[in-house]
Amino acid sequence: MVRLTKGKNKAALVFILVLVSLTVLAMPVFGKTVLKFWYPWGGGDGDLRVALANEFNKTHPDIEVQALLVQGSGFYNGKLMAAIAGGQPPDVVLFWNGGATGSMAARGGLTDLSPYLEVTGIDASAYQEAAWKQMVYQGKVWGIPEISAIYCALYYNKDVFASAGLDPETPPVTIKEADLYAKKITRYDDNGQIEVAGLIPWMNQGGHTDFWPQVFGGRLFNSEQTKVTANEPEVVVAYEWMGSYGKEYGAKQFASYMGSMQGADSPQAPFYTGHLGMDINGSWFATSILKYAPDTNFGISSVPYPENGLTNPAYIGTNVWWVPKGAKHVKESIEFIGWMNEKTRLAKTADKVGNMASVVEAQQLQQLRNDPVFGIFFDLVENGNVISEPNSPVWAYYSDQLVKARDNIVFGRTTAQEALDEVTRKVQAELDKLLK
Amino acid sequence: MTITKTEKTNIKKGLLFISPWLLGFLMFRLYPLFSSLYFGFTDYNVLSPPHWTGLENLRQLLFDDELFWVSVQNTLYYVVISLPLYLVTGVSLAILLNMRIKGMFVLRTIFYIPTIVPIVASSILWKWIFNPQNGLLNTLMNYMGLPSLGWLSDPVWAKPALILMGLWGIGGGMVIYLAGLQDIPQDLYDAADIDGANWWQKTLKITLPMLSPVIFFQLIMGLIGAFQYFTQAFIMTEGGPLNATTFFSLYLYQNAFIYFRMGYASAQAWILFLIVLVSTLIVFKSSARLVFYQGGDFR
Numbered sequence: 225m226v227r228l229t230k231g232k233n234k235a236a237l238v239f240i241l242v243l244v245s246l247t248v249l250a251m252p253v254f255g256k257t258v259l260k261f262w263y264p265w266g267g268g269d270g271d272l273r274v275a276l277a278n279e280f281n282k283t284h285p286d287i288e289v290q291a292l293l294v295q296g297s298g299f300y301n302g303k304l305m306a307a308i309a310g311g312q313p314p315d316v317v318l319f320w321n322g323g324a325t326g327s328m329a330a331r332g333g334l335t336d337l338s339p340y341l342e343v344t345g346i347d348a349s350a351y352q353e354a355a356w357k358q359m360v361y362q363g364k365v366w367g368i369p370e371i372s373a374i375y376c377a378l379y380y381n382k383d384v385f386a387s388a389g390l391d392p393e394t395p396p397v398t399i400k401e402a403d404l405y406a407k408k409i410t411r412y413d414d415n416g417q418i419e420v421a422g423l424i425p426w427m428n429q430g431g432h433t434d435f436w437p438q439v440f441g442g443r444l445f446n447s448e449q450t451k452v453t454a455n456e457p458e459v460v461v462a463y464e465w466m467g468s469y470g471k472e473y474g475a476k477q478f479a480s481y482m483g484s485m486q487g488a489d490s491p492q493a494p495f496y497t498g499h500l501g502m503d504i505n506g507s508w509f510a511t512s513i514l515k516y517a518p519d520t521n522f523g524i525s526s527v528p529y530p531e532n533g534l535t536n537p538a539y540i541g542t543n544v545w546w547v548p549k550g551a552k553h554v555k556e557s558i559e560f561i562g563w564m565n566e567k568t569r570l571a572k573t574a575d576k577v578g579n580m581a582s583v584v585e586a587q588q589l590q591q592l593r594n595d596p597v598f599g600i601f602f603d604l605v606e607n608g609n610v611i612s613e614p615n616s617p618v619w620a621y622y623s624d625q626l627v628k629a630r631d632n633i634v635f636g637r638t639t640a641q642e643a644l645d646e647v648t649r650k651v652q653a654e655l656d657k658l659l660k
Numbered sequence: 661m662t663i664t665k666t667e668k669t670n671i672k673k674g675l676l677f678i679s680p681w682l683l684g685f686l687m688f689r690l691y692p693l694f695s696s697l698y699f700g701f702t703d704y705n706v707l708s709p710p711h712w713t714g715l716e717n718l719r720q721l722l723f724d725d726e727l728f729w730v731s732v733q734n735t736l737y738y739v740v741i742s743l744p745l746y747l748v749t750g751v752s753l754a755i756l757l758n759m760r761i762k763g764m765f766v767l768r769t770i771f772y773i774p775t776i777v778p779i780v781a782s783s784i785l786w787k788w789i790f791n792p793q794n795g796l797l798n799t800l801m802n803y804m805g806l807p808s809l810g811w812l813s814d815p816v817w818a819k820p821a822l823i824l825m826g827l828w829g830i831g832g833g834m835v836i837y838l839a840g841l842q843d844i845p846q847d848l849y850d851a852a853d854i855d856g857a858n859w860w861q862k863t864l865k866i867t868l869p870m871l872s873p874v875i876f877f878q879l880i881m882g883l884i885g886a887f888q889y890f891t892q893a894f895i896m897t898e899g900g901p902l903n904a905t906t907f908f909s910l911y912l913y914q915n916a917f918i919y920f921r922m923g924y925a926s927a928q929a930w931i932l933f934l935i936v937l938v939s940t941l942i943v944f945k946s947s948a949r950l951v952f953y954q955g956g957d958f959r
Contacts, residue, residue, distance in 0.1 A: 300917060300918070301917070302916075302917050305706045305707060305917070305920075306706070308706075308707055309706045309707060327920065328707070331705040331706075331707040331708055331920055332705075332707045332708035333707035333708075415808060417792075417793055417808075476810060476813075476814065479792075479810060479813040479814065479901055480792035480793060480810050480813050480814075481792075481793070482813065483791065483792045483810070483811075483812055483813030484791045484792045484793035484794060484795070484813075549707070617920075620918050620919055620920075621918075621919045624914070624918070624919075628902075628903065631900070631901065631902050632902065635815075635902065637902075657703070
């Protein structure tokens with residue numbers, strides 16, 4: 225019999241014990257495909273996805289989805305970039321901006337999903353067109369839409385309308401009407417600062433740089449997204465319109481107003497307290513109003529549009545499922561995505577977070593349609609012209625240039641044509657580099 | 661002179677002892693440093709392999725990128741104004757708080773506390789203070805009969821606002837100057853008293869020269885830090901309004917992580933490195949006449 229002496233024998237025994245226990249603990253994972261799943265937010269939205277992942281794990285014994293909260297899915301802080309570049313990407317990523325799909329795909333960050341779609345029964349025609357459009361880059365499919373939301377609807381404060389002598393039940397439909405309404409509502413205080421704002425076109429969700437150009441009937445790219453068309457006439461008109469607001473009401477006053485206003489999660493937000501007549505905001509704003517200032521007397525309608533522009537524009541954004549480049553279990557990843565997007569399940573998810581499923585049939589199943597407030601958004605999407613952000617790989621740069629151009633135009637430092645010519649030149653140079 | 665066997669063994673042992681740090685330094689500092697130098701000459705989006713473009717990034721930065729020069733201007737503005745301001749304020753404060761009066765300890769603590777507030781929290785706090793319509797600062801100014809300013813929403817006042825905000829954190833430098841002040845031998849002051857020197861003469865001829873190594877250190881560290889100013893601009897203004905707060909590092913970050921232009925950003929990083937290097941060397945050279953080290957020759 226071996227005597228257990230101090231030193232080597234004891235150490236060896238401990239080592240073996242540790243090895244065996246680790247192996248035993250690791251047993252459940254052997255034979256399973258582990259999918260690393262990154263999701264971008266915490267709170268209710270995040271918890272819901274984690275709960276769904278756990279449910280998936282129960283019904284799929286040979287796959288284990290491990291959900292991990294990574295702020296913004298690591299898109300803006302370099303984490304996702306680093307994970308892909310380092311060859312250790314997550315297997316499934318849920319991100320909140322479908323438009324970024326082109327950026328990732330063009331640079332080789334995503335796995336082409338086209339070959340897997342038929343097998344798992346995911347079909348373009350089942351999805352909202354404007355959402356699916358963001359998934360397609362150079363003829364291939366790089367992502368799957370999850371849940372979408374209207375980003376731009378017109379919210380109006382009926383009490384503010386009434387005090388300004390406007391009919392609280394008739395929101396403006398055309399841009400001309402919106403201008404008239406804004407003129408009647410806007411009031412200044414004794415210091416020359418804006419006390420009640422009528423409309424600030426680029427505030428909140430109106431700030432999406434591709435929004436007003438599209439409403440005015442313009443396009444920021446040609447249809448193949450190979451040419452930048454920021455200086456085409458309709459886009460120039462849109463920016464001139466914004467510039468006119470800066471001139472009329474004072475760019476500095478607007479900046480001061482926007483710099484001092486409270487966010488939607490404060491009961492003092494200007495829309496709740498009668499300091500804002502009209503606001504371009506997303507469907508989640510209704511949730512905020514009902515939560516923080518339920519007594520606000522407000523209405524929701526389609527965004528006003530110019531006569532030769534886009535009628536009843538409905539600007540949407542969508543969450544997107546990605547399978548990063550280098551993910552090792554693409555088939556299983558798509559299986560998980562397909563399961564999460566199954567129409568009854570997706571409808572429930574969308575209802576819980578107050579948004580719309582991007583699967584058209586799932587949208588039809590949603591309970592939210594019957595809600596007096598949220599039902600309006602379904603209406604806007606189903607009866608309007610649905611538009612979304614371009615998925616061009618140069619979009620982040622393009623958008624920033626447009627913001628700078630807009631600031632210069634609003635402050636009257638340059639004309640819209642000049643600023644947009646400059647944007648076109650710069651962005652085209654960048655785009656050409658990417659397309660080479 | 662040849663190395664003896666013992667010395668050789670000692671060297672080997674020494675290297676072995678520092679090998680963890682050495683490995684870490686080589687892998688995580690030196691290698692990425694030289695990688696970024698390489699990437700500065702490439703077109704690199706991180707997700708795909710880089711491809712060589714030679715001096716194109718440099719050419720574009722220097723000759724075809726307006727925002728680059730705007731960011732250089734903004735950064736220089738910040739460096740040139742904030743550094744002297746913080747130095748003078750820090751030293752003055754330290755001198756004032758060095759007097760042996762009851763309660764000085766409490767005052768020193770109060771001045772130091774802002775430096776331990778996390779940057780994100782203080783940025784949000786200051787955003788409030790700078791609120792154009794009902795912020796503390798404008799309210800205070802109105803009381804004194806001064807007009808309200810746009811602060812962070814005004815292209816003219818955005819940088820001064822950020823510099824003003826930095827003054828809040830002066831306690832960190834102050835503590836270091838205080839330590840330096842404690843180091844000045846009392847007999848120098850006693851000798852000056854005997855010769856009939858007044859407070860101002862003592863400060864100018866004793867305190868400042870004896871404090872000069874510390875001031876020099878703070879100047880160099882401050883210079884290096886000021887050129888890399890980023891966090892507050894990133895959180896509070898995102899480079900606006902009208903690019904007034906687009907600092908060098910912020911523009912670099914945007915290029916690297918928002919526009920996927922890592923190669924371009926790497927070139928920027930090395931330009932920043934050269935700028936800081938040259939500035940630091942200039943300060944070093946010009947310090948020879950102004951900095952006095954105790955216990956050595958007064959060079």
